[in-house]
Amino acid sequence: MSTDYQQAREALGARLRELRYSCPDEGRLTGQGLAQRLGWPGSKVSKLENGKQTATPEDLRAWADATGQPDAYSELASRLTGFESHIRSWRRALANGFKPVHESLSKEIDRSAEIWVWEEAVIAGLAQTPEYARHVIRRYSELLGPASDIEDAVRARMKRQEWLYQPGRKLRVLMWEAALRSLICPPSVLIAQLDRLSGLIGMDTVELGIIPFTASVKIVPANGFWILDGRLIVAEDWHAELWLDDTDNIALYTRVWRTLQESAVYGADAQNVINAARRALRDHR
Known part of the structure; x- marks a missing residue:
């Protein structure tokens, strides 16, 4: 704490x-x-x-x-x-289910024009397929306590993605290669998720960077977080979700994101990393 x-x-x-x-x-x-x-x-x-x-x-x-x-x-x-307002306990936040938690973040996303995301081991929520999201939410439910509104939470997460198709929006997302390979779901679901990820490359509202396992990194690729318009940081830990809006923390997380970005690949190179993960999954089956 x-x-x-x-x-x-x-x-x-x-x-x-x-x-x-x-x-x-x-x-x-x-x-x-x-x-x-x-x-x-x-x-x-x-x-x-x-x-x-x-x-x-x-x-x-x-x-x-x-x-x-x-x-x-x-x-x-x-x-x-x-x-x-800075540290929101998962135990208390989820007392009324997952859907209100998703809707709370969605309100902040809706009023944002630019979002920077870093994820080290899971596909970013704004890029998830419904089936992949369902497995992720279900795993959290198993850890934090049974929830009866998983399907409502999945629908809320999918609705949030409408943000990607609105003019003037920009999602700058960085992911470690581990996010492409973590079997939080069955291989077939992850393959479909990687197809969805490939489809985002080239969208004018999305800038997708991937840090390959083979890349040199200046800091440990850990601790996923979102930066919304340079005004709010949303970071997740096991016990709580942190909402940080002070100048020092915003500057720190922005520096972390830019440092990670130095190790990322984009465009065709990012597509090659996705394709390699997809091939490994097909071999796994």
Whole structure:
């Protein structure tokens, strides 16, 4: 977990403790006393106050009311929004299924004119076929918890691709060769996906670069991310999706993308890498 995120969570916990100490009807309300009022385990109060657990908006509303200071809720909610806008826990984001998560990112994509993407081990979402997307989403569902809306999520991801066919858009995507060969799906599905990828080469809205296994690289080809219009970074980790909009991080991720680009091949050379991956898959079958 990032240091900035943890510090913000601890600061929120300290503010919650202040409210408990200043409870107008009892003065310094004990943690156990507050837990009893709320019907919570005593450990939950401790974890929230010490930054060991992230509060929900409902937790904050209940805390403000139980400490007799309901007007403090708006301040608490603002603090929570401030740090959760940067790190969005998969566990909490997926509580309502995959489709809302896809739609949230789609809104940002829709208002973007230029997107830079780096993917090290999976085909970029804006280039995925429905069947490939289905397998990717299903794998995440198996890891993070069963979801009943996989088909809705696939449709949302496919609808997002309409962005590619709108005038004035530009997708600049870099992928490591591993993305062309990772069998997250059956070989037949990946072959169809590679055909789709080949079809994107030459589109005026798409610039596709591939880093071959044989290329020299200046940094480790890891950690997929998106840069939207140079205003927002969206990066995925196992526990959360990071949304970063500060100048320093935007500059860092842009530098990473440009450094990776130095090792990429384009056009006919990229097509040759795709063809080699396709041939290997046919031999695999």
